[in-house]
Amino acid sequence: MFNAEAKKITDARWLAQGTIYPDRIESLSITGMTIKSHHNVGGLPKEMHLKLCEPLQWLFKDEVRRVGYQLGMPDRLIKRHPFPGPGLAVRILGDITRERVRILQEADDIYIEAMINYVCDDGERLYDKVWQAGAVLLSTVRSVGVMGDERTYEHPVALRAVTSTDAMTADWAHLPYDFMARVSNEIINKVRGVNRVCYDISSKPPATIEWE
Amino acid sequence: MFNAEAKKITDARWLAQGTIYPDRIESLSITGMTIKSHHNVGGLPKEMHLKLCEPLQWLFKDEVRRVGYQLGMPDRLIKRHPFPGPGLAVRILGDITRERVRILQEADDIYIEAMINYVCDDGERLYDKVWQAGAVLLSTVRSVGVMGDERTYEHPVALRAVTSTDAMTADWAHLPYDFMARVSNEIINKVRGVNRVCYDISSKPPATIEWE
Numbered sequence: 001m002f003n004a005e006a007k008k009i010t011d012a013r014w015l016a017q018g019t020i021y022p023d024r025i026e027s028l029s030i031t032g033m034t035i036k037s038h039h040n041v042g043g044l045p046k047e048m049h050l051k052l053c054e055p056l057q058w059l060f061k062d063e064v065r066r067v068g069y070q071l072g073m074p075d076r077l078i079k080r081h082p083f084p085g086p087g088l089a090v091r092i093l094g095d096i097t098r099e100r101v102r103i104l105q106e107a108d109d110i111y112i113e114a115m116i117n118y119v120c121d122d123g124e125r126l127y128d129k130v131w132q133a134g135a136v137l138l139s140t141v142r143s144v145g146v147m148g149d150e151r152t153y154e155h156p157v158a159l160r161a162v163t164s165t166d167a168m169t170a171d172w173a174h175l176p177y178d179f180m181a182r183v184s185n186e187i188i189n190k191v192r193g194v195n196r197v198c199y200d201i202s203s204k205p206p207a208t209i210e211w212e
Numbered sequence: 213m214f215n216a217e218a219k220k221i222t223d224a225r226w227l228a229q230g231t232i233y234p235d236r237i238e239s240l241s242i243t244g245m246t247i248k249s250h251h252n253v254g255g256l257p258k259e260m261h262l263k264l265c266e267p268l269q270w271l272f273k274d275e276v277r278r279v280g281y282q283l284g285m286p287d288r289l290i291k292r293h294p295f296p297g298p299g300l301a302v303r304i305l306g307d308i309t310r311e312r313v314r315i316l317q318e319a320d321d322i323y324i325e326a327m328i329n330y331v332c333d334d335g336e337r338l339y340d341k342v343w344q345a346g347a348v349l350l351s352t353v354r355s356v357g358v359m360g361d362e363r364t365y366e367h368p369v370a371l372r373a374v375t376s377t378d379a380m381t382a383d384w385a386h387l388p389y390d391f392m393a394r395v396s397n398e399i400i401n402k403v404r405g406v407n408r409v410c411y412d413i414s415s416k417p418p419a420t421i422e423w424e
Contacts, residue, residue: 093353140352141305143423146416158368158410172396174389181384184413196419198370198410201396204358207408211355 006050015050019057020064022167060166081132082167090212094139103193107157108135110190114183115161118176130173133161135187136200136211145188145195154195157187161199162209170204218262227262231269232276234379272378293344294379302424306351315405319369320347322402326395327373330388342385345373347399348412348423357400357407366407369399373411374421382416 006012044052056064061082068078084090088108092100115133118126127133136158145152159180162170184197200207218224256264268276273294280290296302300320304312327345330338339345348370357364371392374382396409412419 093355138350138353141350143305143419145414145419147418152418156370159413172393177386180413181415184384185415188414188418196412196414196423198412198414200408200410201371201392202357202400202408202410203393203397206359206364206400207355207357211408 003045003047003049013051014053015044015048016053019054021058021060024057025168062165079128081127081130081134083134084210090210091134091136092139093137093211099193100137100139103155103191104135104137104157106191107137107187107194110186111135111159111183114179114186118179120176126175126179129163130161131164131167131170132209133159133173135159137194143196147195152195154193156196156198157191157194158198158200158211159183160209160211162204164204167209170209172199172201172203175199215257215259215261225263226265227256227260228265231266233268233270233272236269237380272380274377291340293339293342293346295346296422302422303346303348304351305349305423311405312349312351315367315403316347316349316369318403319349319399319406322398323347323371323395326391326398330391332388338387338391341375342373343376343379343382344421345371345385347371349406355408359407364407366405368408368410369403369406370410370412370423371395372421372423374416376416379421382421384411384413384415387411 006015056067059067065078088101088104089096091108092104094100112127112133115127115130116125120126120129138156138158141156142153143156145154161173161175163173164170180199187194187197218227268279271279277290300313300316301308303320304316306312324339324345327339327342328337332338332341350368350370353368354365355368357366373385373387375385376382392411399406399409
């Protein structure tokens with residue numbers, strides 16, 4: 001696929017990747033088991049007619065951000081949370097359907113927008129205090145709920161938010177209670193198909209940031 | 213079954229039940245849909261050769277507790293959290309197996325013991341501030357984790373704790389962050405089969421206290 005796509009571009013000789021140091025460490029095999037297989041480390045074809053350009057490969061993420069500031073890049077790019085390479089699909093547990101993608105997009109949007117708009121006591125946005133945040137749809141679970149006079153039997157959503165400096169280790173963020181209450185209510189009331197919201201209180205290790 | 217069991221007791225004429233008022237309200241059918249079917253309201257045989265004795269049937273739970281104090285019952289009975297009639301089985305999502313019961317018992321024990329032993333700033337036990345608490349095993353979910361140099365692929369546990377005065381409505385309890393962190397770590401590190409812990413931040417309604 002890399003080679004086929006490369007041929008569409010006249011005189012393509014380089015493949016540029018945003019690989020950073022933790023991607024390389026986590027894909028290393030020490031005991032024969034790899035902790036994580038990064039698509040940009042283990043996912044390249046064996047025979048590739050492109051040379052690799054990975055200017056960030058020896059830097060941790062906080063160092064990458066410092067490079068960004070040196071280059072004068074805008075805050076909204078530098079402070080943007082990391083997002084999984086394979087997209088929201090890794091945050092849908094169970095079969096991936098159009099309907100489930102719709103549910104997760106709506107829940108994630110409510111969560112992240114609320115985090116951007118929440119200003120903490122020290123004037124900083126909650127979003128900027130958090131390393132990475134996202135919603136996970138537990139579509140292999142149904143739990144009971146009540147809507148009006150009727151029982152519902154829908155999916156829970158798990159919210160994840162972690163603080164970290166290098167993504168190698170991460171603590172779950174102590175989100176303000178009023179923030180959690182508001183986001184939970186808004187997701188359950190507005191997103192059709194969700195009737196319960198949980199907050200992931202696992203640190204890495206032994207849990208990981210993403211669920212899959 | 214009621215009648216067969218009753219025959220084993222000489223001259224049994226009464227069935228005593230702890231039915232309280234919310235059990236009756238929630239089992240009422242208003243729109244043709246019942247919100248909840250309480251085993252002690254809807255679960256009795258049509259023809260029963262026993263008379264019903266339900267002295268608490270017109271009382272809300274806070275009123276039941278006041279009756280307990282009047283009768284001089286000990287704190288440890290009066291302040292004990294409600295527990296689902298069908299037992300821990302309703303807190304295992306998915307097929308119920310011996311192994312899953314073991315996992316849930318261990319996780320629940322760590323959670324509830326920690327809550328009993330946690331003394332809040334005002335000197336009250338966290339357990340006494342909470343109406344009801346319990347762990348739920350999401351055995352239809354597996355998520356990735358790391359243990360030493362190896363990947364794990366185990367089940368998440370959801371923790372539930374609510375505050376309420378009558379169980380008709382309930383808010384999720386704002387458990388202290390240090391308590392959540394400690395319980396989460398202890399469950400993940402000690403309970404084989406669990407690699408992630410979430411905290412349920414849904415209020416009732418629209419969610420319910422129990423997941424099933």
